[in-house]
Structures are given as C-alpha cells and as structure tokens.
Amino acid sequence: MRLSRYFLPILKENPADAQIVSHRLMLRAGMIKQSSAGIYSWLPLGFKVLRKIENIVHEEQQRAGHIPMLMPTLQSADLWRKSGRYDAYGPEMLRIKDRHDREMLYGPTNEELITDMVANFVGSYKSLPLTLYHIQWKFRDEVRPRFGVMRGREFLMKDGYNFDLTKEDALHAYNRHLVTYLRTYERMGLQAIPMRADSGPIGGDYTHEFLVLADTGESEVFYDSEITDLSFGDRAIDFDDKVACQSVMEEFTSRYARTDETHDEATFNEVPEERRRVARGIEVGQIFYFGTEYSEKMGAMVQNEEGQRVPLHMGSHGIGVSRLLGAIIEASHDDNGIIWPEGVTPFHCGIVNLKQGDEEADGACDALYDSLTALGFDPLYDDRKERAGGKFATMDLIGLPWRITVGPRGLKNGVVEVTSRRTGESEEMSPEQAIAKIAAIYEGL
C-alpha cells in the first residue's frame, strides 16, 4: 500500500479522554474512532490488525478440529427464559423490542442459542465429539465503557462450545482448548498465563482465565515466577491424543497462578518467597467446563451406546478478539508508539523514501515495493512529500516492526537501511539483502 492512497488519519495531539496507553495509541495511530460511548469504528489500520488476529484464531481453532460457523447478533428472549438467564442477567444485557413487540436481545454470549441448535440436530452419541465456534460481534451494555476497545460495549469475540458424551471427553475438549489458546496467544507475540478463575454467571467447576501481564491490567494477579519461563513453542501435538493434551494442561496449570477472585494467601505462601509475584494482568480469554447444566435446561440429549437418553457434557471457551488489540499494545509499545509483533503487524514492513521526487530514490523505492509485493508481502510505502522526521515519527507511531529507509546518499553506495522498531538498531545492506532479510523474518509466520 502506498501511504498517499491510504486512509491513515494520524492524530498529532494526545486525545484527552484516553486514560490508558493502548487507547491513546490506537486513537493516535488512526486505528479506531469512537462513534458512540463504547462503540468504535475500526479504521483501515485497526481493521487490518483485527483481521489478522481473527485469522490466527480461525487457523488455530481449525487445527484442533473445531468447526467454524456463525450465529446472529440478535437473539430471541425466549431462549434465555428457558435457561433462566433472561432475568438473571442484569442491565448489561441490551434488550430490544422489534416492530411486533417481540422481545429480543443483542447476544452477550451464545450458550442458549447453540445448545438449542445442537439439541435440534444431534440425537446420537455417533455425532460426537463436536466442537463448534464462531467469531461474532457481541454487546454488553457497560455502565461506564472505557479504555477504548478493552472495555467497549460492542466487541468481537470468539466463542466455542464443545458437546461430548461424557465428562471425560468434555475435559479432553477443555484441555484441547487450553492448548489451542497457548498456541494462539504465542502467535500474536503474547505470553498469556492460564490462571485459576471464578466461573461467574456461566457456572461450573473447571475454568481458567488467560492473562497477559501488563501494568495497566484490570486484575491483580498472583503467581509463581517459574510460570513465565514456560512456552508452548512450535511443538507438534496430536489434538486427538488425550494424554498429550492433559499433560500440556498440567504443565501450564500446576504452578500457582490466580487472579484476586480466587487468590488464596495460605496456598500462595507455600510458593518459595523468591518466586512469589504480585502483578497486574489483562484477561484475554477464558475456558469453562460446566457439565450438563445447559443441556438439561435446553433439552440437549443424545442416545448413548446403551440406547439411554443422556444430557450432553458441555463447555464454552472464549477469546476476546477486539480486546486483544488493546492487550497487545499494552504489552508492546514505547514512548514513540506501538511495536507490533510480527504475527499481527498490519504491514510487514515500512518503506521510507527520504527524498520523494528524487528520481533515483523513487525508482529504488518502487522496485523494493514491487519485489516485496510480488513475494506476497504487504509493505507500507510512505511516498508522501514530507520531511524524513515526519515519516519516521509516523512509522514509529503505527509500529511496523521493520522499516527500510531509502535515500540518495545510501543509494550512491548501493545500500538501504533496515531498522528494527523494537531495538532501534539499523543495518545497511543492498536492496536485495533487505528483501531477503524481510523474507527470512516472516518465514513460517
């Protein structure tokens, strides 16, 4: 993309109403614009990152055999009466009446709708195991929406639901989700720690939240520092292998790691003192096993091998897709702006032309741009007639992890400059080497 043809409405001033750094940077970098309280338009740059995150979530869910579908945003109130949650849910549920005065709501989650659907279609254990998921906009009418997309009212979430014959199968689904989540967050450059959580209004005994450590996090967290040494990495795993998934689950959840909701001082004190950490975290996902509660209420029964009708064992598993943009920025920025991890960067690299209008510099930039594009990369070429300082500031603010700087002086020696946004280190090399370097960085991502 050539910046002269893009829509990147950068703000020069710090917006007064933004209290946390990710909100401030997303506004300043032209990623979002508030349209009403807690409701945002995703400007082109923000939308691009949102799609990347969404794609990673899709890929990792499907790798584990989970099946994508899409449920609507609006739901009938009747379904929620069946589960008893229509009245239980407070004013955070956005209730709507249509032209025929039928009661509806903007879905804050989808347990009722999907359980009703599965009850309708699935009658036998032969159709199991089954895990369906979707990525859809949800609404939660927060009293005081704030922190930008971190606590918005209209937000994008992946929610997945497993349907199994037995508790054992459903716990395998639970573990499988835990593994996919570890992979998902790591691909986004995040360390998200599974912590024992409170099951809240969804119910159930088994639940873990995934938290990204960040000073601005909304939750206080308590953990054994050993846990931050763990990484899933690029292990191959067979998602059908119950033992393998269980053992990953144990590896990542056996150490003490809890939010303030489940924190237990006595147990924490059993952790050697030098490893006890108290910090803040941002919740980016949660997994639940809640047994047969919803299937019983919604009538989701199947015949088992003995011909008896039994309720399905279920769990639900969420990733806060739109909120992840905020979490990534909270975890990865500096005074000059955002620093995107390579896995989610909106453009693979920036190209800065130091002397727009200079025939040689323009030609070298065009050639770089064309070569990178032909290789399947998506560079952002700042081809505006602006001073070098302004171009650098823009690139730093929007946070592309790599920048190639092209100017007449370097070209005389046959070199361009490749700069890492994270370290600030620059290296001179030929344009061909620069292309090879970018290609090597993104190999396998």
Added chain:
Amino acid sequence: MRLSRYFLPILKENPADAQIVSHRLMLRAGMIKQSSAGIYSWLPLGFKVLRKIENIVHEEQQRAGHIPMLMPTLQSADLWRKSGRYDAYGPEMLRIKDRHDREMLYGPTNEELITDMVANFVGSYKSLPLTLYHIQWKFRDEVRPRFGVMRGREFLMKDGYNFDLTKEDALHAYNRHLVTYLRTYERMGLQAIPMRADSGPIGGDYTHEFLVLADTGESEVFYDSEITDLSFGDRAIDFDDKVACQSVMEEFTSRYARTDETHDEATFNEVPEERRRVARGIEVGQIFYFGTEYSEKMGAMVQNEEGQRVPLHMGSHGIGVSRLLGAIIEASHDDNGIIWPEGVTPFHCGIVNLKQGDEEADGACDALYDSLTALGFDPLYDDRKERAGGKFATMDLIGLPWRITVGPRGLKNGVVEVTSRRTGESEEMSPEQAIAKIAAIYEGL
C-alpha cells in the same frame, strides 16, 4: 474435511415453511437454521460459502483501490437526526434504547456514520479521492421476513462510500464500482445485469441495480436480449483510467434494461421486437451517485485547490453478501440439489468411498485426500459407513461441482471416477490424473 468429523445436519424432508428453492435447499443442505423470524444461524457449510463470497468481494474492492474498514452494527440516533432520516425511515429501522435511555439503532446502512467520520478527518482535497467500504451485519425489521436469507432481517452487506472533490471524480468512482461489480459477480458464476433503477430513500440521479435473472426473482425486469451476450471476462483494466472505466460502463448500460420501477413502455418498444425480453430478477447490488446531499447535511467539507470550502461529492455502493447465497442457488440448481459455481463452492471436490472399511478403497481415498490437501485444495471426504446411494445423494444435495468416486472395482483397473455435478458426466482416470484435473479446473480461481 472428513465428513465423519464435520457438522452437516442434512434434512431428509422438504421443510414445509420454505417457499422458494434456495431457501429449501439451504435448509436441506444444512447451511442455515432459523433462530428467530428472519434471523439465521449460518451452519458450517453455509458459513464456508458466506466467507468465500465475502473474500471475493474484498479482493475485488481492494483491486480497485477501495479501502476496507469496519463500522459497528449499532449507531447513535443523533447522527440520523442530523441527516433527517431518523424520522423518515419507517418501522423497518430497529430502534433501541440503552441502559441510560439513549436512543440508538441497528444500522440498516451507513451513510451518516461514514460521512460524519470523514468530515472529522478529511479537510483538504489532497486526501481525495477516497473510497472506504466495509462488510458488516445490518438489520431491517421487515414486516414479513421470508425466502430465507433472501429477505432476512439480519443480513450481511458490503457497503462502500466514495468521497470526491468534483462530480466528475465521483462519477469515475461510480463507473469504477460498476466495473468491480461486474468482475465480482462473474467470479461467483453469476451474470448480474446493471439496470437503471429508482434511487429510493438514498436519493440521487445516478443509480443502477444489478439483477440476476431467475424465475423466482422479486422484480419484473425488461431488457434487450443483446445484454445477456456481454461478459467482462478476464480483461485487464486500470481502475485509475477514467476513460476505460467510462467505456465499460457505457458498454454494459447503453442497452435497454430496467426494473418495473423505472420501466418505460415507449422506450422499450424501440428495441427490436425479437430482442425484447420480460423476465424476473433478483437484486444483488446497487450503486448510487448522490452528489453533495449527505456531505452538506453532515458538514463534510474540504478545501479545494483555490482554498474554498466545498462539500464532498459522494456515492454509495452496496452488495448483498448474505443474499447472494440465495441468488446463486436460485440461478444454479437442479432437482437433486445445489450446483455451486467453482468460484464459491464450499469444498473444491467431494471424495466418495464406495466401500468404507475396505483396506484398498480406504487407502486410495486417504491418499487422494492427502494429495489434494497438500496441494492447497479443500476436499470433503465422505468417510461414513453408508450406502453409495446415500453418499451420492448427499454430494448432489450440497452441490460440490466435482466428485471423485473410489471403489474396489475401479481400483483393480487403477482408476477412479471423476463426475461433474453440472453435467452429470463421469470419466474414469488414474488417481494422479484426477488430482491433475481438479488442479487444472481451479487454476487461477
């Protein structure tokens, strides 16, 4: 995908409430399930086609230089008061009050929101031309929703908006959209004819609707039969070239083609009698140029080259993404089910194992499946223990354009059978040739 691990809830019986063939087939093929009146869940197969259509729309819009973003589903009523449409829009607008009693609505379209946003960010002609678009769920509270996704209440639409300094530039944007739409529909295997249309509540003098001919169409259409000989094909076009875009527009709109809303009997009678056609059509898109109406109301002004503040010239351009599934099926099916065009098929081909459990047949199917998958194709392998007749009926119903049938008898002679869903013709060939054939069919798609 192995069918034994997929979720494809096929209906054996014709659903009683579905009046038109696409609705019936989408329900029977397990693509959608109604969750409340005019609101559908997209089951895995339906979601897969929806995403393919969405991706084609994205690719073709971006090819023309239009920039993707995403606006929210819920909007503030205040914006619509500014344009005067809050009161003008009837009961089809779903009006909502949030917990603070603020008036909101579920957006049926986005002229107000985007114009307000552009007014906020764009101050100079130097930022123009600019075309932004999004693909987002919309809501229209139809009195009697029907025909499945063809006239649902919650529906997915691509809507794009151009912002230009002059009428001439805006008409170029209009023509550019017409060209992208021709390409878009052809990639989906559809012939969509641009017809002179009525501008309705959006206003403006220039507007064309795109209609797909189908007996079940909601509109009566009148056209010169020469128009159905036209095709855009794989022409290369420079979308910046005003003359080239204008000439495509003239080529495709100079002949008589109108819906009943704009039909003029006298003009129609000037078409030679043997070329006059009266038929029915399904609307799948519409383009508008409406000048400065919205920009004046919403205050979207820019400085021109002379330093004067002038209102932006605008147009809006829509494609009915979810409704397209219905339109494609109406245009492409037979008594046995759907016939997907290759451009949008949910799976590239089906693999039918005639003797599940037979070592040789299972091995040959696995090998075919793995080879096709390794080449980047997405086959659906019916690996269920079912009779051949049932497997064929399922494949015909869900409409994959190509089927590879594998059985012990053929394998003895080293062959499998490749069958075209459209023609019903079968050809025997080696598994390697079958793979090469599938690869050749999808080359360049």
